[in-house]
Amino acid sequence: MQDQPDSPTSVASRPTVLDEFFRPPRPTRRAQFSAVTFSLLLVASLVIPAFTxxxxxxxxxxxxxxxxxxxxxxxxxxxxxxxxxxxxxxGAMAIALLGLVIQLV
Structure with a gap:
């Protein structure tokens, strides 16, 4: 029988958490969507308390x-x-965790 190559979902080919932080960036639509979404949320979280x-x-x-x-x-x-x-x-991960701690305390 013919050996089948590893599937893309095999354990050996899955990226670890550290691989996600140390890999080169992948400019995708998801990154653009995240930048726009979190920019709007940041602006809203700063502007709404200023006007109310x-x-x-x-x-x-x-x-x-x-x-x-x-x-x-x-x-x-x-x-x-x-x-x-x-x-x-x-640094961004540290900022987000600091914000979460401030929000919860």
């Missing part, structure tokens, strides 16, 4: 900013600057 009599939520703004950098801009950066992309990804 509500208290600002800095945790939500930080989460939106972190996700914007992590899912949007880091994927749209130039692939030749891999170290900068990795730094942006880790």
């Amino acid at each position: 009599d509500t208290q600002a939520m800095p945790g939500l703004s930080l989460v939106c900013l972190g996700m914007l950098l992590l899912l949007g801009f880091a994927e749209l950066m130039d692939a030749s600057q891999l170290r900068s992309i990795i730094a942006v990804r880790w």
